[in-house]
Amino acid sequence: MLQCILSGKFAKLTKFTYSKIYIKFSNVDVFVLSPGDYAISKTGAFFKNLASRARLDVDQIWRLAMMAQKFPLSRLREDIIFRKAAHDMRIPTSVFANRLIRIAAPEDRDLLSDLENSPFGMLKSFLEQNFCHSVLYLPTYRRVEQDVEELLDFDKDERGITSTDIHFGMKDVDERINRATRNIRDHFIASYGMISGQMLGQLAENPPISAETLDSLKDKSQIELVLGRVAENVSQTQKELILKLYDDGELEKNVHLSFFLFSLIKAYDQVRQVDAALQRYAKVCNGYLINKEMRYDSLNATVAVYETIGGNELKLDTLSSGEKQILGVMSELYLGESESYIVIFDEPELSLSME
Structure with a gap:
């Protein structure tokens, strides 16, 4: 109630x-x-x-x-x-x-x-x-379809209040994960057109390398990350060559390459929050999974669960009901669109890990 x-x-x-x-x-x-x-x-x-x-x-x-x-x-x-x-x-x-x-x-x-x-x-x-908070009720695992008359009697557009029911179905979990990973991939695809235009200006004007560009290229992991995003568009040999230039301290001498990498990193910064949420989601789920591991591949923006012995990928529907509860609850908290929640615990000692 x-x-x-x-x-x-x-x-x-x-x-x-x-x-x-x-x-x-x-x-x-x-x-x-x-x-x-x-x-x-x-x-x-x-x-x-x-x-x-x-x-x-x-x-x-x-x-x-x-x-x-x-x-x-x-x-x-x-x-x-x-x-x-x-x-x-x-x-x-x-x-x-x-x-x-x-x-x-x-x-x-x-x-x-x-x-x-x-x-x-x-x-x-x-x-x-x-x-203005969403309501997360634990444990409520079964979705209740909205009655037609509820639509007649209450105007959803006027309420501005949302609630979330967590349930056993893995479809919502899949959708949240796919929405987050697709957001990252789609953003990079959209960014390539903008970066192409910027590169034309860079090549035409040939300005010296900026301090902002140099600062963004200090972290090698950032360069590896954005190179992973371009996938098959850049060969493994070319990626290794770019990383060798970094290791040898020669990268900044190639002004145009440095600017291009800087532009990719800047594009990634706009989805960094989603990327970090996926990393936290995988980490917290792994605190509960036994003989299984959730892996977030930040290079390819994919999330999957694997057996720790054998390494086989597992479909989410094959997980136990308890594992599904964990993945469902955590997907809402870490990947949900709401900025704040009111969480209601119903007899948590019976069905939740208090710690």
């Missing part, structure tokens, strides 16, 4: 039986929530979405609600406003009719005002203004 509230997923509270929920934040009055309050908020939000997305006024909405309670669906489908509203809401007419039927408030009630002034409405506003 706490996760549902903090993540703004109030619709999921209907899974629980409760009379009242009290939630207190620092320096704010207690929010008191009840199922009746949620019903008012739900109807008000439905009205608000109809008014904005289907461009209906209150009288038109009440007319449709009364028709839905009185006539069968076949009759409703003959009404032009009903069909247009269902189309604008992008929902099946049967779902739209069922939702209209459940509107039972008096006609003179100002539902939009009730929405803003209801406990759920005030809590929603408070969270939007003061709670």
